[in-house]
Amino acid sequence: MKTRIFIVGSGVVGAATGEGFLKAGHDVTFVDISEVRVRELRDRGWDARTTIDLADEPESLIFLTLPTPNDGHRYDLSAFSAGTASVGEALAGSAARHVVVVRSTVPPGTTEGLVKNTLEEHSGMKADEGFGLASNPEFLRAVSAAEDFANPWMTIIASRDPQNVERLRAVLAPFGGELRTFSNPAEAEFIKSAHNIYNATKISFWNEMWLVAQQLGLDLDPIAATVARSAEGSINPEYGIRGGAPYGGVCLPKDTQGFLGFADTVGVDMPLLSAVVEVNDRLAAIVDHEVETAAHADAGDLREQSMAATTTGQRESA
Ligand SMILES: NC(=O)c1ccc[n+]([C@@H]2O[C@H](COP(=O)([O-])OP(=O)(O)OC[C@H]3O[C@@H](n4cnc5c(N)ncnc54)[C@H](O)[C@@H]3O)[C@@H](O)[C@H]2O)c1
Numbered sequence: 009m010k011t012r013i014f015i016v017g018s019g020v021v022g023a024a025t026g027e028g029f030l031k032a033g034h035d036v037t038f039v040d041i042s043e044v045r046v047r048e049l050r051d052r053g054w055d056a057r058t059t060i061d062l063a064d065e066p067e068s069l070i071f072l073t074l075p076t077p078n079d080g081h082r083y084d085l086s087a088f089s090a091g092t093a094s095v096g097e098a099l100a101g102s103a104a105r106h107v108v109v110v111r112s113t114v115p116p117g118t119t120e121g122l123v124k125n126t127l128e129e130h131s132g133m134k135a136d137e138g139f140g141l142a143s144n145p146e147f148l149r150a151v152s153a154a155e156d157f158a159n160p161w162m163t164i165i166a167s168r169d170p171q172n173v174e175r176l177r178a179v180l181a182p183f184g185g186e187l188r189t190f191s192n193p194a195e196a197e198f199i200k201s202a203h204n205i206y207n208a209t210k211i212s213f214w215n216e217m218w219l220v221a222q223q224l225g226l227d228l229d230p231i232a233a234t235v236a237r238s239a240e241g242s243i244n245p246e247y248g249i250r251g252g253a254p255y256g257g258v259c260l261p262k263d264t265q266g267f268l269g270f271a272d273t274v275g276v277d278m279p280l281l282s283a284v285v286e287v288n289d290r291l292a293a294i295v296d297h298e299v300e301t302a303a304h305a306d307a308g309d310l311r312e313q314s315m316a317a318t319t320t321g322q323r324e325s326a
Contacts, residue, residue, distance in 0.1 A: 010035055011179050012066055016091050017074035017112070018049055018056065021146050024153035025071055025111065030054065031158070032182060041091070060094055062102035069175065070095055071111045072123070073146070083115055085122065092123055096130025099139050107140035107172050110193070113200050119143045119166075119193035142167035143193035144176055145200035160185040166196035209280075216280045223274045254291040261288075 011034045015026040018038040026036045038049050038056040049056035062068070074091040077084050095108060108127060110119045119142075124135045135141050143166040148156035160183055165176045173189050181187055190196050214232050221228040240247045255261070264285050271278045 009178070011175075012068035013037070013179070014039060014060060014062075014068055014070040016060060016070060016072050016095055017087075018045060019073070019075065020150050020153050021111065021148065022071070022073035023049065024148055024157040025073055025146065026054070027154055028157040028183065029179065032179070034179065060098045062098040062104070062106065065102060065104060065106075067104040068106050069179065070106055070108045071144070072108065073111045076112045076114055085114070085118070088112060088114065089122060089126055092126045093130045096127040099127065099131035099133060105139060107142055107167075107175060109142045109144050109176065110197075111144050111146050113145060113204070114197055116194040116197040116201065118197060136169055140167065140169055140172040140175075141193070142169075142172045142176055143196040144180070145196055147200070147203065158183060163187040164190070164196045164199055166190035166193045168192070212280055216278055220271050220274065220276045220278070223276050252291070252295065254288045254295060256292070264288075 011029075013026070013029050013034050013036045015022045015036065016039045018026065018040040022038065022040070026038050030036045036055065037060075038046070038054055039058070039060045040046050040049070040056065041058060043058060046056045046058050060070070072088070072092060072095070074088045076088050092108075099106060099108075108123065110123055114122075124141055127133075127139060127141070128135060131138060133139055143164075145164055146157075147160065147162060160180075163180050163183070163185055165173050165180065165187065166189065167173050167176070168191055170191075177187065177189070214228070217232070218228045221231065236242050264281060268278055268281055268285065271281070
């Protein structure tokens with residue numbers, strides 16, 4: 009079925025998203041604040057505009073693919089907020105119920121925080137009543153944006169309202185790949201953040217190892233290619249993904265700490281490996297503390313139970 013779709017912020021992700029939907033037969037309008045960008049998109053034969061107008065539109069899916077750059081150690085959500093506000097104003101002039109879908113990469117909580125508040129403020133409507141709200145983060149790579157959109161290996165849809173999930177499923181499932189749904193948009197936002205940070209951490213791990221290998225006159229490539237197929241953390245997707253469980257045993261604590269000292273002797277600083285040890289030590293301390301607290305609580309419970317048993321004349325049976 010043909011769906012009315014708006015793409016708000018028609019850069020790399022927006023263009024790839026809209027192009028994929030166009031090719032799937034949907035009715036797509038691209039919106040971008042940049043006139044130069046709008047001209048480029050029109051030159052491709054697409055319907056592109058500098059503002060979003062929903063006055064005479066039927067119910068639609070409105071994808072926010074606005075920029076969310078960082079400013080030092082924080083996200084700069086100013087452009088994202090401005091684009092969201094313009095959608096809120098357009099919603100105010102529409103009789104139909106639209107679903108606003110956050111596809112930009114945003115910090116967890118943004119869809120039900122900033123986006124919901126901005127849309128409500130500018131539309132005068134309540135989320136879930138006047139309009140729907142969902143999260144559908146994008147996983148494509150900039151180098152192969154259109155192909156990645158058309159052939160996803162993982163699609164995430166999150167919304168409190170199952171009807172929004174189903175509307176999105178209907179347009180996204182035909183592209184194939186695994187599709188997972190969540191009710192809390194913050195989970196989808198967290199997935200996208202963790203996805204990128206995991207990739208960044210893996211790349212940094214091998215770059216740090218590359219520095220050590222360089223110092224030893226070793227070629228890292230065949231070493232890394234072998235570890236990529238020998239380490240359980242690499243070949244088993246379930247390994248190491250349980251939070252709140254520090255590594256223990258003999259080898260991991262011994263070899264992380266031992267290698268830190270070894271790298272030092274060959275003059276290589278390993279901040280990532282140091283952080284690995286520190287994160288594990290901190291978590292082990294937290295877990296130990298929780299176990300101790302639980303043990304004390306249990307002991308307290310037992311004392312209370314035995315006092316209660318004494319006063320009521322009951323006895324604990326073994
Ligand atoms: N580039 C990638 O590979 C990639 C992959 C996955 C996710 N993402 C995420 O997708 C989002 C978009 O990234 P991108 O790479 O497409 O950015 P981009 O800079 O290529 O495109 C953003 C577009 O939004 C437009 N814009 C800015 N303010 C606007 C407004 N108020 N109203 C309408 N349009 C406005 C800009 O003119 C620009 O064309 C970001 O959150 C990014 O982190 C990017």
